[in-house]
Amino acid sequence: xxxxxxxxxxxxxxxxxxxxxxxxxxxxxxxxxxxxxxxxxxxxxxxxxxxxxxxxxxxxxxxxxxxxxxxxxxxxxxxxxxxxxxxxxxxxxxxxxxxxxxxxxxxxxxxxxxxxxxxxxxxxxxxxxxxxxxxxxxxxxxxxxxxxxxxxxxxxxxxxxxxxxxxxxxxxxxxxxxxxxxxxxxxxxxxxxxxxxxxxxxxxxxxxxxxxxxx
Amino acid sequence: xxxxxxxxxxxxxxxxxxxxxxxxxxxxxxxxxxxxxxxxxxxxxxxxxxxxxxxxxxxxxxxxxxxxxxxxxxxxxxxxxxxxxxxxxxxxxxxxx
Numbered sequence: 001x002x003x004x005x006x007x008x009x010x011x012x013x014x015x016x017x018x019x020x021x022x023x024x025x026x027x028x029x030x031x032x033x034x035x036x037x038x039x040x041x042x043x044x045x046x047x048x049x050x051x052x053x054x055x056x057x058x059x060x061x062x063x064x065x066x067x068x069x070x071x072x073x074x075x076x077x078x079x080x081x082x083x084x085x086x087x088x089x090x091x092x093x094x095x096x097x098x099x100x101x102x103x104x105x106x107x108x109x110x111x112x113x114x115x116x117x118x119x120x121x122x123x124x125x126x127x128x129x130x131x132x133x134x135x136x137x138x139x140x141x142x143x144x145x146x147x148x149x150x151x152x153x154x155x156x157x158x159x160x161x162x163x164x165x166x167x168x169x170x171x172x173x174x175x176x177x178x179x180x181x182x183x184x185x186x187x188x189x190x191x192x193x194x195x196x197x198x199x200x201x202x203x204x205x206x207x208x209x210x211x212x213x214x215x
Numbered sequence: 216x217x218x219x220x221x222x223x224x225x226x227x228x229x230x231x232x233x234x235x236x237x238x239x240x241x242x243x244x245x246x247x248x249x250x251x252x253x254x255x256x257x258x259x260x261x262x263x264x265x266x267x268x269x270x271x272x273x274x275x276x277x278x279x280x281x282x283x284x285x286x287x288x289x290x291x292x293x294x295x296x297x298x299x300x301x302x303x304x305x306x307x308x309x310x311x312x
Binding site: 102104148163168169173175 | 238239240242254255257260275277279282285286289290291292294295296297298299300301302
C-alpha cells in the first residue's frame with residue numbers, strides 16, 4: 001500500500017475529528033465504577049487480571065451461544081424438556097456458563113408467541129445473548145411493548161396472526177427470559193449447525209421469528 | 216413459611232405507591248391476574264437496594280394478566296397476555312374489598 005493519508009495538522013484534514021472518550025467529563029457512575037474497581041483490587045478482593053477477564057468474558061458473549069442452545073432443543077426433545085425446566089443447567093450441558101441468575105426459557109408455538117422486555121430497566125439474558133441492543137433499553141420499546149406488543153412487533157417486520165396469543169414477559173425481578181422460537185417449517189433436513197444459523201438475536205427476544213429464506 | 220399463593224390462584228397486585236426502590240411496575244397496581252408458576256425464593260431486592268440483607272427470602276410468582284385487564288382499550292385479541300415476576304408482598308388474594 002502506498003496510499004498516503006496526510007495526518008499532519010497543516011490543513012487539508014478532510015474528515016471531522018473523532019472524539020476521544022476523554023473529551024467529555026466522566027459521568028458520576030463512570031467515576032464510581034472506576035473507584036469501586038480500584039478499591040476491590042487494592043483490598044485484595046480480586047486481582048486486576050480477574051477483573052479484566054470478567055469484562056472480557058462478558059464482552060465475548062454473543063447471540064451465537066443462545067442459538068446453539070435453541071438449535072439443540074430443536075433436534076433433541078430430551079434437551080428441550082431440560083431447557084424448559086432449567087435453562088442454566090441445560091446450557092451447562094453444552095459447555096456454556098449461563099451464570100447464577102436463573103434464566104427461564106419460554107417456548108413459542110403455532111398458537112403462542114413470546115416476547116421479552118424489562119419495563120423497569122434493561123434485564124436481559126446477557127450470558128446467553130451478549131449485551132442487549134440499544135433499542136431494548138429504550139423507553140420507547142420498554143413502554144410500548146407491554147402496551148401494544150403487536151404494533152411494536154409489526155415495526156420489526158413481525159406480524160403475528162390474530163389467532164396466535166401474544167405473551168409479553170416483563171422481567172422485573174430475579175429471572176431472565178430467553179425465547180425458544182418455534183422451529184420453522186421446511187427445516188427438517190437441516191443439521192444442528194445450520195439450524196443455529198437461523199436463530200438470530202431478535203428471534204430469542206421474540207421481536208422476530210426464524211426465517212428459512214431471509215431477504 | 217409456606218407460600219401464600221398457589222398455582223392457578225387469582226391474585227391482585229396491591230394498589231400501593233411506596234417511595235424508593237420497588238420492583239412492581241405502576242401499570243400493574245390494582246390489576247388482577249392468575250399465578251402461573253412460582254419462580255423461587257429470593258432475597259428481597261427492594262431491601263438489597265439499600266444495603267440490607269433482604270431476608271427472609273420472598274416467594275417470587277410469575278403472574279399472568281390478560282392484556283384487556285391491564286389496558287381497557289387494548290387493541291389486540293382478548294387472548295393476549297403479559298406475564299410479570301412479582302414478589303409475594305405485592306400480592307393479595309383476588310376478591311378482597
